[in-house]
Amino acid sequence: MKKPGKTDVSKRIVIYEALLFVFAIAIIWLDEIIDMPGSIVKATPTPINWKEALFESVIIILFGTMIIRMTMKLFYQMKSLEGILPICGSCKRIKDDKGSWHHIEVYIRDRSEAEFSHGLCPECETKFYPEFRSNKTVE
Numbered sequence: 001m002k003k004p005g006k007t008d009v010s011k012r013i014v015i016y017e018a019l020l021f022v023f024a025i026a027i028i029w030l031d032e033i034i035d036m037p038g039s040i041v042k043a044t045p046t047p048i049n050w051k052e053a054l055f056e057s058v059i060i061i062l063f064g065t066m067i068i069r070m071t072m073k074l075f076y077q078m079k080s081l082e083g084i085l086p087i088c089g090s091c092k093r094i095k096d097d098k099g100s101w102h103h104i105e106v107y108i109r110d111r112s113e114a115e116f117s118h119g120l121c122p123e124c125e126t127k128f129y130p131e132f133r134s135n136k137t138v139e
Helices: 006-034 034-042 052-078 106-109 122-128
Strands: none
Touching: 006 034, 006 052
């Protein structure tokens, strides 16, 4: 079974958003037609107000369109890493889809929003600079 990619997931999310807006409009019209508060909780019946339902539907369509466009824009801007990365077992460089090898930091930085800062873990600090770790314990 194929793992869904970023585009598959983003399409599904946009479709779900659109369906929710359609559902909201359907509830507005259903309320006008069958007067849900009057039917469900025996509230005072109200007459059908087509103009109000139409106005509310237009507002939902406008906001829904804006929200869906913003969602699509966010997915377009979003960068992600997917799949298996071919990495050198020695120098840890990564091979791209064109066959070029890149330092892991460059590869990830160019394909995501990640930034890097470098330091040494306690074990490497002890290994390479034991004079600085003489009075500290390895965590």
